[in-house]
Amino acid sequence: MINSIRGFNDILPPETYIWQHIEKEAREIFETYGFSEIRVPLVERTGLFSRSIGETTDIVEKEMYTFLDKGGESITLRPEGTAPVVRAYIEHKLYASDPVAKLYYLGPMFRYERPQKGRFRQFYQIGAEAFGIDDPMIDAETLEMLVSLFQRLKLEGVTLNINSLGCKECRPLYKEKLINFLKDKKPSLCQDCQRRFEINPLRALDCKSKTCIELTSLAPSLLDSICEGCKTHFEKVKEHLSLYKIDFHLNPRMVRGLDYYVRTTFEITAEGLGSQNAVAAGGRYDGLVKDIGGPDVPGFGFAIGMERLVMLVKGQRQEAEGMGQGLVFMAMLGEKAEKAAIPLMKTLRSNGIRLERDYGSKSIRSQMRRADKLGAKIVLILGDDELASHSITVKDMESGEQEKVPFEKVEEKIRALLTERQKVMSKQ
RNA sequence: GUGGGCGUAGCUCAGCGGUUAGAGCAUCGGACUGUGGCUCCGAGGGUCGGGGGUUCAAAUCCCCUCGUCCACCCCA
Known part of the structure; x- marks a missing residue:
């Protein structure tokens, strides 16, 4: 691998x-x-x-x-x-x-x-x-x-x-002052600070070692020297x-x-x-x-x-709700429904609605599970009943309520449910 | 560059010389043939990081190696 x-x-x-x-x-x-x-x-x-x-x-x-x-x-x-x-x-x-x-x-x-x-x-x-x-x-x-x-x-x-x-x-002047102060203490400084002494003595000031903190406690202050x-x-x-x-x-x-x-x-x-x-x-x-x-x-x-x-x-646990945010899931039963749903899915998506579906003609149960797992807010169900009445079942996953809506009213219904949810969320 | 911890299923881990390597979670399916979450049942999934050694027998012991995490240095 x-x-x-x-x-x-x-x-x-x-x-x-x-x-x-x-x-x-x-x-x-x-x-x-x-x-x-x-x-x-x-x-x-x-x-x-x-x-x-x-x-x-x-x-x-x-x-x-x-x-x-x-x-x-x-x-x-x-x-x-x-x-x-x-x-x-x-x-x-x-x-x-x-x-x-x-x-x-x-x-x-x-x-x-x-x-x-x-x-x-x-x-x-x-x-x-x-x-x-x-x-x-x-x-x-x-x-x-x-x-x-x-x-x-x-x-x-x-x-x-x-x-x-x-x-x-002014910093070079302070650096001189600090070097003079540290010079005789150098052997007592930690290994790292001895090295720092050569390269960047100011670094000794924020060393974590106890002995260095003590040794530098009386060092001239940078802020007083600028x-x-x-x-x-x-x-x-x-x-x-x-x-x-x-x-x-x-x-x-x-x-x-x-x-x-x-x-x-x-x-x-x-x-x-x-x-x-x-x-x-x-x-x-x-x-x-x-x-x-x-x-x-x-x-x-x-x-x-x-x-x-x-x-x-x-x-702080503010995981932006990304994955399921405003997600609509299309559940289709049977080949006829799968075909009939295509123009609707295309329209919804091109109008900016996040829409996911399943592939491979799974059972309604399996499709519902997947919708739930993805965090879908709304599930659209299209089967023989709906096809016969030229409608779609729109289910609010939060409340569990569902209703049959005519094809041409589906988008309106979805938007109403999604904005309702957003209002509730922003109140929290 | 230095030091320490840890590598077993997708994830978190148990097993620490002895049958065919397990659990929970996750995945998929069923119970429920057009309805998710809860519950129950079942299934799939592993070169036990890799190589070498010891042994009748190694995930388990030893050596090497690689990876990863944490810390030092330093930095965001």
Whole structure:
């Protein structure tokens, strides 16, 4: 048997209905905040990612699906969405026609990692990027958009963590301070932090090891060390979050792994996700557009981990009723009925009614069972009696009531029953 | 890349040296010949992950291997 590749998963019904539900809500909300969809390729030149994400990050060093195409060029399956969107933004000179561009995307990303709970080699993200706005109001407003999506999806137990990483000016100064502080403690740090000390000392701040937490407890604070400009920016972000009535947790030790983040960064964590508990994260990336060869345009964006979000939505038991939603089942008895039903089925379907049937001339009993299993709301029964009176029996599966309806009134009857049901559902 | 758990029917699992490998759920059919859910009856479905070894005898013990899950690293 040929099976799928490790970390590359199939998403089957009915779970696909949850995906569709989330995607629909995300699109609707993002559009109301002025974002438009952009679609970018899954594959880019390798250099785009190494330059933007950072040469020494884990993503670039060991997690990219990189290979040579037939022309000998090194190409890479996108490990994240921001870099390709920035590339497209620059390539099509979107800044030329409008100083502001607000874009969202959704689709698969690829990272060569060991799969675990909430982590896969092909995984899906929904992301949004706002270009051209320095003002911290966009940081707060974009966060509010994300939070309202999660509210619409009825998520519980989620926490918004925010921090400021400073900018290209003040962060290096803090890094020096931290290195000086940690220098003599290095031998006592855990193995990982000793390695971090060399690559990215800030990471030692959010180490999980007890001894490291103790050792770094007196470390100079990042938030106290950032420059005035960064401080003012961050204060305004917090102020506006409060104006939006958004609860947040200030986490001065939260460090993001991608090199391009500056100033505001955040992470939304959730209970029940396992060890990989961030369902969305992002931040400001002023300077990235310039680094990739565009003008010096600021940016703010985030990405949602789709599989993780699906886990949460499932956990809240809001399985979108997809499969049986508005479903009508056609039960036919005998060859004559099977033929006579064809024009009706064709009409109903072309008018947008979901209609399923059975094949192979099964017994009425068997057909009813199948209708029930599929969650059909209505069953249409066509047999000799109905044929004789040019009518159809319409049965409401919920109440069990049924009545004979003339052929030309069938659709009207179905619609009446379906809308009646929807009213009942929306009242709940 | 590192560490640990688990691989037996479609799914969840029992069996842990001894007839022909089981259960529940699911599937299909019947009881009910034109009416679903409940109940009862029956049927189909297995290279016991793969390979090698020990043994009169292996799903069961040993070795190797593959897969999967969880965790570390890192990240959404």
